[in-house]
Amino acid sequence: MKTRISKAMATRLIETGIALTSINNLDELLEFIVHEARGLTKADAGSLYIVNGSNLDFLVCQNDTLTRKVGADAERGLFTVYSIPVSKQSLAGYAALTGEALNFPDVYNLPPDAPFSFNKEFDRRNGYRTMSMLNVPMKAPDGAIVGVLQLINSLDHNGEIMPFEDDMVAVVQALASQAAVAVKNAKLTAALMDAHLDTIFRLAVAAEYRDQDTARHIQRISEYTKIIAKSMGLPGRDVILIGHASPMHDVGKLGVPDSILLKPGKLTPEERVEMEKHTVFGGKILAGSESEILRLSESIALTHHEKWDGSGYPYGIKGGSIPIAGRIVAIADVFDALSSPRCYKPAFPMDKVLAILEHDTGIHFDPDVSKVFFGNLDEIQEIHRRMKESG
Numbered sequence: 001m002k003t004r005i006s007k008a009m010a011t012r013l014i015e016t017g018i019a020l021t022s023i024n025n026l027d028e029l030l031e032f033i034v035h036e037a038r039g040l041t042k043a044d045a046g047s048l049y050i051v052n053g054s055n056l057d058f059l060v061c062q063n064d065t066l067t068r069k070v071g072a073d074a075e076r077g078l079f080t081v082y083s084i085p086v087s088k089q090s091l092a093g094y095a096a097l098t099g100e101a102l103n104f105p106d107v108y109n110l111p112p113d114a115p116f117s118f119n120k121e122f123d124r125r126n127g128y129r130t131m132s133m134l135n136v137p138m139k140a141p142d143g144a145i146v147g148v149l150q151l152i153n154s155l156d157h158n159g160e161i162m163p164f165e166d167d168m169v170a171v172v173q174a175l176a177s178q179a180a181v182a183v184k185n186a187k188l189t190a191a192l193m194d195a196h197l198d199t200i201f202r203l204a205v206a207a208e209y210r211d212q213d214t215a216r217h218i219q220r221i222s223e224y225t226k227i228i229a230k231s232m233g234l235p236g237r238d239v240i241l242i243g244h245a246s247p248m249h250d251v252g253k254l255g256v257p258d259s260i261l262l263k264p265g266k267l268t269p270e271e272r273v274e275m276e277k278h279t280v281f282g283g284k285i286l287a288g289s290e291s292e293i294l295r296l297s298e299s300i301a302l303t304h305h306e307k308w309d310g311s312g313y314p315y316g317i318k319g320g321s322i323p324i325a326g327r328i329v330a331i332a333d334v335f336d337a338l339s340s341p342r343c344y345k346p347a348f349p350m351d352k353v354l355a356i357l358e359h360d361t362g363i364h365f366d367p368d369v370s371k372v373f374f375g376n377l378d379e380i381q382e383i384h385r386r387m388k389e390s391g
C-alpha cells in the first residue's frame with residue numbers, strides 16, 4: 001500500500017496528540033487544533049465548528065491571507081460567531097450529520113447533484129477566494145461527533161492553491177478524533193469548574209446568616225484576584241485556579257463564634273486573638289486535599305493576613321516567603337473590606353480607601369502586587385460597583 005505520510009508528519013501528529021492532552025482551556029484548545037491541522041496540510045485558512053444541540057457553532061477562524069491584508073488587530077473583525085444547522089445543506093453540516101469527510105478541489109464548482117452548496121457570504125464580505133476545502137468531522141471514539149474541522153486552500157511551495165491530497169484526509173481525521181476527545185474533556189472540566197464555583201457561592205449563601213455580605217464579598221474577591229493574577233503575568237491556568245480558590249479564604253470564619261464575628265464594635269484583644277484563628281481554622285478545613293484548587297485555597301486561607309513586613313498573622317512570615325496567591329488576596333481582601341460596610345465599620349469613601357492602600361504598600365502589601373492593583377483600578381472599581389451588597 002502506498003503512503004505519502006512521512007515519518008516527520010507521523011511524529012508531528014503524535015506530538016500534537018500529546019500537546020492536546022495538556023490544554024484544558026477550551027478556547028485555547030480549539031485555536032491550537034486549527035493551527036496544527038493547518039500546519040499539517042499547509043492550509044492558508046481553517047475554521048472550527050462545535051456541535052451544539054442541532055446546530056454547529058462557528059468558533060474559530062484563522063486566515064493567513066486576510067490577516068496579512070488587514071493586520072492582526074483587525075483580524076477579529078473577520079470573525080463573527082454564528083450558528084448553522086446540522087444539515088446536508090452546508091458542507092460542514094453534512095460532515096457533522098453523516099460523519100463523512102468532504103474533500104473538494106474547488107467549492108465554487110461542486111458536483112451538480114451534491115445536496116450541499118457553498119455559502120459565498122464570507123468570501124464576498126472579505127474579498128477572499130475559497131477554493132480547495134477539506135471538511136473533517138471530529139469524531140470521538142464512542143462515535144459522537146463533537147465538531148467539524150474545516151481546512152481551506154492548501155498551498156504549494158510557491159503559495160499557489162492546490163487540492164488537499166487524499167492522503168491527508170486520514171491524517172487530519174486522526175488529528176480530529178484526538179481533538180474530539182480533548183474537546184470533550186475540556187468541556188467536562190469547564191462544567192466541573194463551574195459546578196465547583198457555584199457550590200462555593202451556595203455554601204457562602206448558606207453561611208450568610210452569620211455574616212450578611214459574605215456571598216457578594218467572596219464573588220468580588222474571585223474577580224479582583226483574577227484581574228491581578230492575570231495582569232501580573234501568571235499563566236492562564238493559575239489565573240483560573242486563583243479565581244476558584246480565593247473565594248474560600250475566610251471559610252475558617254465558620255469556626256469563630258457569632259458573638260465575635262458579628263460584634264458591632266471594636267474587638268477586645270482577647271476577641272482579636274480568637275478572630276485571628278480563622279486563618280488556621282481555614283487551613284485545617286481545607287488541608288490534605290488532592291485537589292489543586294483546594295490545596296491553593298488552603299495556602300490562601302493560611303496566608304491572606306500575612307504582611308509584607310512580617311507583622312501579619314498567623315506566622316509572621318514576610319516578603320517573598322508569603323505565597324504569591326496570599327499576597328494577591330491580601331490587597332483584594334482589604335480593598336473590599338475598606339470599601340464595603342462591615343458590622344463594625346461603615347464603607348469608607350474611595351479616596352480614603354486608596355490612601356490606606358497606598359500608605360500600606362511595602363508595609364502590608366507587596367509593592368509589585370500593589371502596583372498591579374493600582375494599574376487595574378478602573379476595572380476593579382467597576383466590579384465593586386456592579387457587585388455591591390444589596391440593601
Ligand code: C2E
Pocket residue numbers: 260261262263264265266267275305333334335337338342343344345356
Ligand atoms: P474583614 O472585615 O474582611 O477585614 C479584612 C481586613 O481588612 C482586615 O484584616 C484589615 O486588614 C482590613 N481592614 C478592615 N477594616 C479596616 C479599617 O477600618 N482600617 C484599616 N486600616 N484596615 C481595615 P484584620 O484586621 O486582620 O481582620 C480580620 C477580620 O477580623 C475582619 O475581616 C473582620 O471579620 C474581623 N474584624 C477585624 N476587626 C474587627 C472589629 O473591630 N470588629 C469586628 N466585629 N470584627 C473585626
Ligand code: SIN
Pocket residue numbers: 024025026189236237240241292
Ligand atoms: C484550565 O486551565 O482551564 C482548568 C484548570 C484545571 O484543569 O484545573
Ligand code: SIN
Pocket residue numbers: 200203204207211214218247248249250251252253254
Ligand atoms: C464558604 O463557606 O466557602 C465561605 C464562608 C465564609 O467565607 O465565611
Ligand code: SIN
Pocket residue numbers: 211212213214217250253340341342343
Ligand atoms: C463581610 O462582612 O462582608 C464578610 C467579611 C469576610 O468574610 O471577610
Ligand code: FE
Pocket residue numbers: 249250278304305
Ligand atoms: Fe480573613
